[in-house]
């Protein structure tokens with residue numbers, strides 16, 4: 001039986017574990033964090049990634065924990081809606097085109113599926129050393145265990161240590177010129193739709209979640225990548241939030257402690273193929289990191305895993321599997337990364353929103369509707 005080590009227990013690693021188990025591969029996960037939790041607050045899955053979750057048997061569970069959004073309201077800073085963006089559905093007509101959920105919920109659904117697939121997960125453990133042989137790779141783990149695997153899936157995220165180890169000349173993530181503020185809150189009464197508010201160099205997203213929850217994101221083109229000092233963070237957050245009316249003040253009033261506010265710089269990366277070296281294959285953010293402008297990074301990671309599972313089920317040798325995976329995934333990943341970066345760059349320009357943004361998003365979503 002083929003044995004695979006998956007490095008990283010995020011969406012890419014867990015989806016890979018589920019897909020490989022479906023393909024009859026003996027997989028296990030090492031996750032460096034001892035406290036296995038998702039980073040971030042909320043997440044949205046677009047229609048094509050939801051299609052991929054059907055193949056992994058996750059879709060029904062995600063429906064239970066997610067809130068469907070059929071339209072995004074685009075509004076002025078005062079809350080006046082000036083456009084409605086219908087979301088594209090590539091699945092059954094009754095399926096939601098777009099599902100918003102807490103990161104914790106996506107994590108729990110995937111953890112449950114990994115457990116049902118009987119994939120072992122080793123927490124607080126990572127790869128200490130790799131020793132390549134002709135047909136497999138010997139892996140020494142930081143817990144001292146040493147074992148042989150047919151191949152290793154490096155799903156250890158944007159700052160992948162595995163990528164640096166096996167593809168040291170691969171590009172590294174680059175700052176996209178924007179930062180993002182995020183917070184969880186309760187949805188104010190009357191806020192039912194995903195609302196995106198455009199306030200010059202700041203954009204605010206208010207995403208209603210199930211059970212009255214709310215995911216707030218605020219894209220900010222006014223700051224560099226360095227994290228502001230902790231004692232200034234809350235005030236800077238509120239300064240920016242105060243330019244918005246509508247439901248924003250009711251959300252702002254709930255965010256009174258700095259521990260409620262998450263700040264992070266946005267990076268991008270697209271690794272040109274090959275995505276493998278020796279018997280190690282990059283997947284998910286380790287191979288392609290996107291800014292969140294079309295909400296597709298985890299979607300790409302889940303799709304990568306579905307393709308990995310399909311290729312693994314054919315039983316082809318590793319080098320072909322790895323080459324075919326990158327060949328099938330690269331253009332799609334590049335499209336998401338480059339579209340998101342273009343949207344980010346337009347947002348960083350002074351003046352009114354770029355009129356090309358809607359068309360670019362529409363064309364990109366139409367391309368991504370194609371089968372993976």
Ligand SMILES: Cc1cc2nc3c(=O)[nH]c(=O)nc-3n(C[C@H](O)[C@H](O)[C@H](O)COP(=O)(O)OP(=O)(O)OC[C@H]3O[C@@H](n4cnc5c(N)ncnc54)[C@H](O)[C@@H]3O)c2cc1C
Nearest residue numbers: 008010011012032044126157284285292295296297298299
């Ligand atoms: C602000 C923001 C908003 C986003 N919104 C969306 C959205 O709405 N929709 C969407 O689809 N995507 C979204 N994304 C993208 C999405 O979060 C990522 O694409 C996705 O998390 C990538 O999954 P991954 O498993 O490849 O990497 P990660 O989620 O980074 O997971 C990597 C895992 O590997 C572990 N790890 C790291 N190093 C090691 C190591 N050396 N050894 C072992 N384990 C290791 C980490 O602890 C982690 O558990 C957003 C991203 C950002 C920054």
